[in-house]
Amino acid sequence: MSEHHVNLPAPQFSTYATVIDPPKQVTATHPDEMVTPTQSTQNPPSQDVSHTVSSTPVRVPYPSAPPAASSVPPPVPTPSASIPKKMALAPPSNKTYKLKRTFKVIIVGNAAVGKTCLSFRFCCGRFPEHTEATIGVDFRERSCVIENELLRVQLWDTAGQERYRQSIVAHYYRNVNAVVFVYDVTCRESFNDLALWIKECEKHGLVSDSEVPRILIGNKCDVECQNRVSTDEAQMFADRNNMALFETSAKAASEADHVESIFLTLLHKLQQSKPMHVQSQDERQQKEQERLILKANETGNVEEEGFCC
Amino acid sequence: MTYSSIPAINLPMHSSFSEPNSPLKEVLGEKWQTASCSDLGDNYVKPGPLAKAKFNALRNKREAIDRFLKKHKKEDLSLYIDELRDFAISSGGLVDDEFRAAIWPVLAANLVQNDDLDDVSSSYDSDFESAQSDFDEESPIFEELTELTLDELKGHKEWNQVELDVHRTLSRFPPNISDTHRDVLQTELIPLIVRVLSVNPRFNYYQGFHDICLTVLLVCGEKDALPVCSNLAKNGAFNNYLLKTLEKSVVRELDLLYVILSRVEPTLEKVMRSVELGTMFGLSWPLTWFSHSLKQYQQIVRFFDVFLASSPLLPIYVSSAVVVYRRASILSCEREMPFLHRLLTEMPSELPIDAIIKDAVYLSKLMPPCLLKTNYMNEYRKIVAKPHRPTVKTIPRYALQFMFVAGTVGAAASFFFFKQIHPL
Numbered sequence: 001m002s003e004h005h006v007n008l009p010a011p012q013f014s015t016y017a018t019v020i021d022p023p024k025q026v027t028a029t030h031p032d033e034m035v036t037p038t039q040s041t042q043n044p045p046s047q048d049v050s051h052t053v054s055s056t057p058v059r060v061p062y063p064s065a066p067p068a069a070s071s072v073p074p075p076v077p078t079p080s081a082s083i084p085k086k087m088a089l090a091p092p093s094n095k096t097y098k099l100k101r102t103f104k105v106i107i108v109g110n111a112a113v114g115k116t117c118l119s120f121r122f123c124c125g126r127f128p129e130h131t132e133a134t135i136g137v138d139f140r141e142r143s144c145v146i147e148n149e150l151l152r153v154q155l156w157d158t159a160g161q162e163r164y165r166q167s168i169v170a171h172y173y174r175n176v177n178a179v180v181f182v183y184d185v186t187c188r189e190s191f192n193d194l195a196l197w198i199k200e201c202e203k204h205g206l207v208s209d210s211e212v213p214r215i216l217i218g219n220k221c222d223v224e225c226q227n228r229v230s231t232d233e234a235q236m237f238a239d240r241n242n243m244a245l246f247e248t249s250a251k252a253a254s255e256a257d258h259v260e261s262i263f264l265t266l267l268h269k270l271q272q273s274k275p276m277h278v279q280s281q282d283e284r285q286q287k288e289q290e291r292l293i294l295k296a297n298e299t300g301n302v303e304e305e306g307f308c309c
Numbered sequence: 310m311t312y313s314s315i316p317a318i319n320l321p322m323h324s325s326f327s328e329p330n331s332p333l334k335e336v337l338g339e340k341w342q343t344a345s346c347s348d349l350g351d352n353y354v355k356p357g358p359l360a361k362a363k364f365n366a367l368r369n370k371r372e373a374i375d376r377f378l379k380k381h382k383k384e385d386l387s388l389y390i391d392e393l394r395d396f397a398i399s400s401g402g403l404v405d406d407e408f409r410a411a412i413w414p415v416l417a418a419n420l421v422q423n424d425d426l427d428d429v430s431s432s433y434d435s436d437f438e439s440a441q442s443d444f445d446e447e448s449p450i451f452e453e454l455t456e457l458t459l460d461e462l463k464g465h466k467e468w469n470q471v472e473l474d475v476h477r478t479l480s481r482f483p484p485n486i487s488d489t490h491r492d493v494l495q496t497e498l499i500p501l502i503v504r505v506l507s508v509n510p511r512f513n514y515y516q517g518f519h520d521i522c523l524t525v526l527l528v529c530g531e532k533d534a535l536p537v538c539s540n541l542a543k544n545g546a547f548n549n550y551l552l553k554t555l556e557k558s559v560v561r562e563l564d565l566l567y568v569i570l571s572r573v574e575p576t577l578e579k580v581m582r583s584v585e586l587g588t589m590f591g592l593s594w595p596l597t598w599f600s601h602s603l604k605q606y607q608q609i610v611r612f613f614d615v616f617l618a619s620s621p622l623l624p625i626y627v628s629s630a631v632v633v634y635r636r637a638s639i640l641s642c643e644r645e646m647p648f649l650h651r652l653l654t655e656m657p658s659e660l661p662i663d664a665i666i667k668d669a670v671y672l673s674k675l676m677p678p679c680l681l682k683t684n685y686m687n688e689y690r691k692i693v694a695k696p697h698r699p700t701v702k703t704i705p706r707y708a709l710q711f712m713f714v715a716g717t718v719g720a721a722a723s724f725f726f727f728k729q730i731h732p733l
């Protein structure tokens with residue numbers, strides 16, 4: 001078959017030029033909500049015998065990446081959990097809104113403190129079965145309606161490892177509307193490193209007295225641990241840095257409403273902070289210019305250093 | 310490939326594409342244990358001439374590899390590296406995990422070096438040398454690596470991070486692996502990764518490298534995984550990622566994706582550039598050889614076959630081919646950076662792997678890395694810079710010119726004016 005391809009002179013991708021992905025990928029703004037019902041109708045046996053993985057039908061994709069988990073949830077033991085419950089403040093599908101705003105929120109913190117789980121809990125309403133280390137940056141979104149205004153929250157879930165901190169995550173601090181710092185209450189190191197994360201944020205102009213709200217979340221408070229970070233200490237740290245502190249758990253079902261309320265608090269704050277900020281033409285042009293100058297500098301640097309591989 | 314009407318249930322498990330049999334290392338035998346290609350069987354796809362032809366081709370290939378391995382059982386397989394590479398790259402790859410277990414170590418010991426023009430002469434030598442000896446002065450040889458005790462390994466600076474990541478790999482294991490077996494593999498995986506990292510004290514672990522080691526461990530078993538992974542870390546594409554910052558290694562490689570796209574799919578490239586998509590959507594692709602984002606075990610090992618047998622930059626060409634394959638979805642997606650980012654990070658579960666690999670190999674011949682990094686990169690920079698240059702540069706320049714001209718005219722006018730006044 002490879003010879004066949006070599007013989008073809010034209011550099012056309014004729015093999016699959018007309019292939020279009022399944023429509024769910026294009027249209028779904030809430031992939032989990034849209035996919036789950038169709039999946040359960042396709043293979044009803046999976047709910048009855050969900051405790052044995054081998055009995056799932058053949059075409060269930062190999063469950064690997066966290067995005068996969070978000071689009072096709074693995075069979076959950078309790079059938080009630082597999083049916084997505086309606087998210088609070090979710091916009092009705094038949095209504096269109098005149099007022100629309102989008103907020104960009106970035107979640108940072110050390111590796112394995114639960115950033116992915118928290119954002120998943122908020123955007124998809126449940127605790128993900130298996131999460132993997134985030135590589136680079138993942139994106140999740142949720143829409144809410146507050147006071148007749150459609151608010152879209154874009155959560156940027158970042159990689160926690162230090163190697164990703166500077167080069168990769170740095171790109172995502174631009175134009176954020178809020179920062180969520182996460183630490184693990186059972187892991188002192190993750191608490192101590194918060195200072196580094198704050199410094200990193202300040203490098204990008206997100207200082208404590210700016211209008212960008214910052215909140216601090218201590219995750220995994222359901223885990224028993226002798227050496228946990230005390231609430232007082234965390235509260236003092238939060239006060240010093242002008243942040244609101246929340247201790248919660250993305251995993252514990254009893255805390256689910258708490259996670260929800262934390263983010264909704266943030267959302268309310270965002271909604272009130274900047275009433276109807278519409279980017280004007282001038283502002284956009286100014287930003288564009290800044291960007292171009294930055295880009296010109298970048299390319300200049302690259303040319304100087306040359307390409308190494 | 311049409312999967313429209315698949316009789317999904319009532320099929321024996323071993324004939325599934327997405328749930329392959331346990332990829333345990335097995336002795337080469339007559340019986341086919343892992344049925345990687347039976348997805349093309351009669352009961353799976355509607356019987357048609359094309360499906361039959363594909364199935365037969367794969368079966369023939371499987372038999373050919375088996376014959377080849379039996380014929381050269383007693384010899385050093387690295388003598389036949391070209392044949393092995395050909396098997397790995399051509400349609401269907403190495404077909405079965407038992408073949409992979411035998412062939413991957415040979416491929417890893419003879420990795421294709423950077424095929425830049427100036428490297429061509431040296432790459433022939435290294436093909437031979439790296440197979441026989443470790444000429445890397447400082448790095449310990451494999452015996453030393455295996456001798457490192459668990460306590461010594463636990464003292465490694467990256468142990469904790471590796472442990473955290475390995476414990477979160479549950480979903481990476483094929484579903485037919487039992488829990489106990491998975492536990493064993495996970496406990497084997499941590500020391501394996503740390504041993505590989507000990508090859509060079511300057512290696513910095515990155516999240517995602519554990520995905521590579523896990524795949525190799527699943528296919529080759531604990532004993533063979535160490536040399537394969539260390540070879541990849543020392544001589545393969547991962548050497549750069551482990552030694553340099555990600556920005557100076559993988560991000561720069563990913564920039565080439567736009568250069569490739571601008572030449573094969575200019576419209577697509579323009580769309581992606583106009584929303585400032587960047588390359589972060591594909592960050593895990595070269596870093597983990599797609600094992601982080603692909604959903605099916607068979608697809609992952611198929612990609613590994615190819616990458617083990619070709620130039621270290623091939624993952625970038627494959628990334629481009631994947632983006633091109635998703636052209637229609639990209640063009641119909643909302644023109645906003647977050648949505649395009651999410652669209653591309655989520656890999657569709659069905660991918661025409663062989664077609665993508667073929668296109669990637671074709672692209673790598675059309676635009677070899679040496680040209681890509683130099684001429685084509687420069688040309689691309691010109692394309693990017695062109696439409697914006699006037700708006701940025703000309704405004705201050707014309708302003709200056711205008712001021713200069715106005716100033717001169719003004720000075721001349723006042724000179725004449727005063728000259729006329731002065732005599733009075």
